[in-house]
Amino acid sequence: MGIQLGPLLETRKISIEELSGQRIAIDGYNVLYQFLTSIRQADGSLLSDSEGRVTSHLSGILFRFSNLVENGLRICIVFDGKPPLLKRDVLEERRQRKIKAQIEWEAAIEAGDMETARTKAQQTTRLDSKMIEESKKLLDFLGIPWIQAPSEGEAQVAHLLSTGKVDYGASQDFDTVLFGASKLVRNLTLSGRRKLPKQQKWVEVSPEIIEVEKSFEVLELTREQLVDVAILMGTDFNNGIDGIGPKKGLKLLQECSNAEKALEKIGKKIDNLDEIRSLFLDHPVEDFDPEWQSPDSSSVISFLCNNYSFNKSRVEKALEKYVHARNPSRQLTLGDF
Numbered sequence: 001m002g003i004q005l006g007p008l009l010e011t012r013k014i015s016i017e018e019l020s021g022q023r024i025a026i027d028g029y030n031v032l033y034q035f036l037t038s039i040r041q042a043d044g045s046l047l048s049d050s051e052g053r054v055t056s057h058l059s060g061i062l063f064r065f066s067n068l069v070e071n072g073l074r075i076c077i078v079f080d081g082k083p084p085l086l087k088r089d090v091l092e093e094r095r096q097r098k099i100k101a102q103i104e105w106e107a108a109i110e111a112g113d114m115e116t117a118r119t120k121a122q123q124t125t126r127l128d129s130k131m132i133e134e135s136k137k138l139l140d141f142l143g144i145p146w147i148q149a150p151s152e153g154e155a156q157v158a159h160l161l162s163t164g165k166v167d168y169g170a171s172q173d174f175d176t177v178l179f180g181a182s183k184l185v186r187n188l189t190l191s192g193r194r195k196l197p198k199q200q201k202w203v204e205v206s207p208e209i210i211e212v213e214k215s216f217e218v219l220e221l222t223r224e225q226l227v228d229v230a231i232l233m234g235t236d237f238n239n240g241i242d243g244i245g246p247k248k249g250l251k252l253l254q255e256c257s258n259a260e261k262a263l264e265k266i267g268k269k270i271d272n273l274d275e276i277r278s279l280f281l282d283h284p285v286e287d288f289d290p291e292w293q294s295p296d297s298s299s300v301i302s303f304l305c306n307n308y309s310f311n312k313s314r315v316e317k318a319l320e321k322y323v324h325a326r327n328p329s330r331q332l333t334l335g336d337f
Contacts, residue, residue: 003230005174007246010211010218011186019168019207020072023290024185025157027171028079028146029127031189032135034172035060037122038190043114044105044121049309057131058308061138062300062318064189070321076166076290077139077146079132080153084279086237086272098124141300142322143293147286155179155283165290168209175236177212178227178280184210221253227280228259237276241268295322 039056040046047056068075083091101123108117139146149156157169158180169181170188177184187207216222221229229249234240241263244252252262259277263269270276297319304310 003174003178003233003235005177005226005230005246008215008219008226008229008250009174009177010215011208012211013206013208014185016068016071016073016188016207019185021074022072022168023074023076023166024068024168024170024188025160025166025290026075026077026188027153027157027169027173027176028077028135029153030171030173031077032057032060032127032131033125034189035064036125036127036131040118040121042118043109044118046121049307053308054131055308055310057127057135058138058304058310060189061135061142062304062310062315065142065144066318066321068188069325072325074290074292075144075170076160076292077135077144078153078156078160079136079146079148081149081151084151084237086276086279089239090236098126138300138303141296141303143295143326145290145292147288147290150284150286152179152279152283154181155280156285156288157181159285160288160290163287165288174210175230175280177210177215178223178230178235179283180223180281182212184212186210219250219254221250224277224281225253225258227277228262229253230280231259231270231273231276232262235276235280237279238270238272241266241270292326294326295319297323 035057036046036054039060046054047059048054065075101120105117105120105124108114108120136146147156152175154169154171154173154176157166157171157176160166161169161182162180168183168185169176170185172186172190185207186209187205190205216226219226229246229252231238232241232244232249232252233246252265253259256262256265259270259273263273297316300319301312301315304315305312
């Protein structure tokens, strides 16, 4: 998912506390995929209730978001809408990879290779419409605002930034910068110690800010030119040119100023170049004013505990963070349940 622009962009590690009081638009599909990928059992299978219904996404929303809210972050969630037609090929490629990973996961389970099983299980992650609707319902109960974008969620995040409705965007995908995000946070819900695949080694993952304007200054590129670098590399909307990665793409744009001249120089062609470029520079978005509400504690408990067998005491403990964030002087009482 996303374009590997990391080597080109300036980053700065921060603490969650530095974002206290800030309004942050989170790429909803991106973060739900994170939850579904990382919140799993030892063999890689997803968390589920007594009826076999997946609950990893709901667990992530309640517990991981509670840590953000507790630290004073005012989060809103942006869900993807209808994908552009040019994204069909990449979506089909992802579907095929998931089918292959499913077969490999089952083989690893059969062989008793739990580490491989967990890795392959993460690659099978699917986010379906039922999970999305469940997520929206829980967000409503928690008082967290959300918006359904007309198309790509990253573009909607960038629009909320440009219109001053939020202070930061949050996503693992660097595409968000191409869509115009001026302030991007990565690793917002991934911070902490993480084990490297197939290694007995752990690394500390911290939130980081992509310093977008500084990146453009260092690269001596405009946003439009960075979009052209990405197109040469390959995006969700097109296959790139073989052999062109971030560094080579950057060099070509610095020498040629735009994708057309770069392609002419290397004797290559990319179909639909103008259409691809416009998907980043003029993507459909909607105006939205996020409004944060107090959580409906009784509805949260009914939804999670009665419907999905969540542990009530754990849910109540998480809810205290939401209630306190909206009203620091108030604590939960029996009347809330």
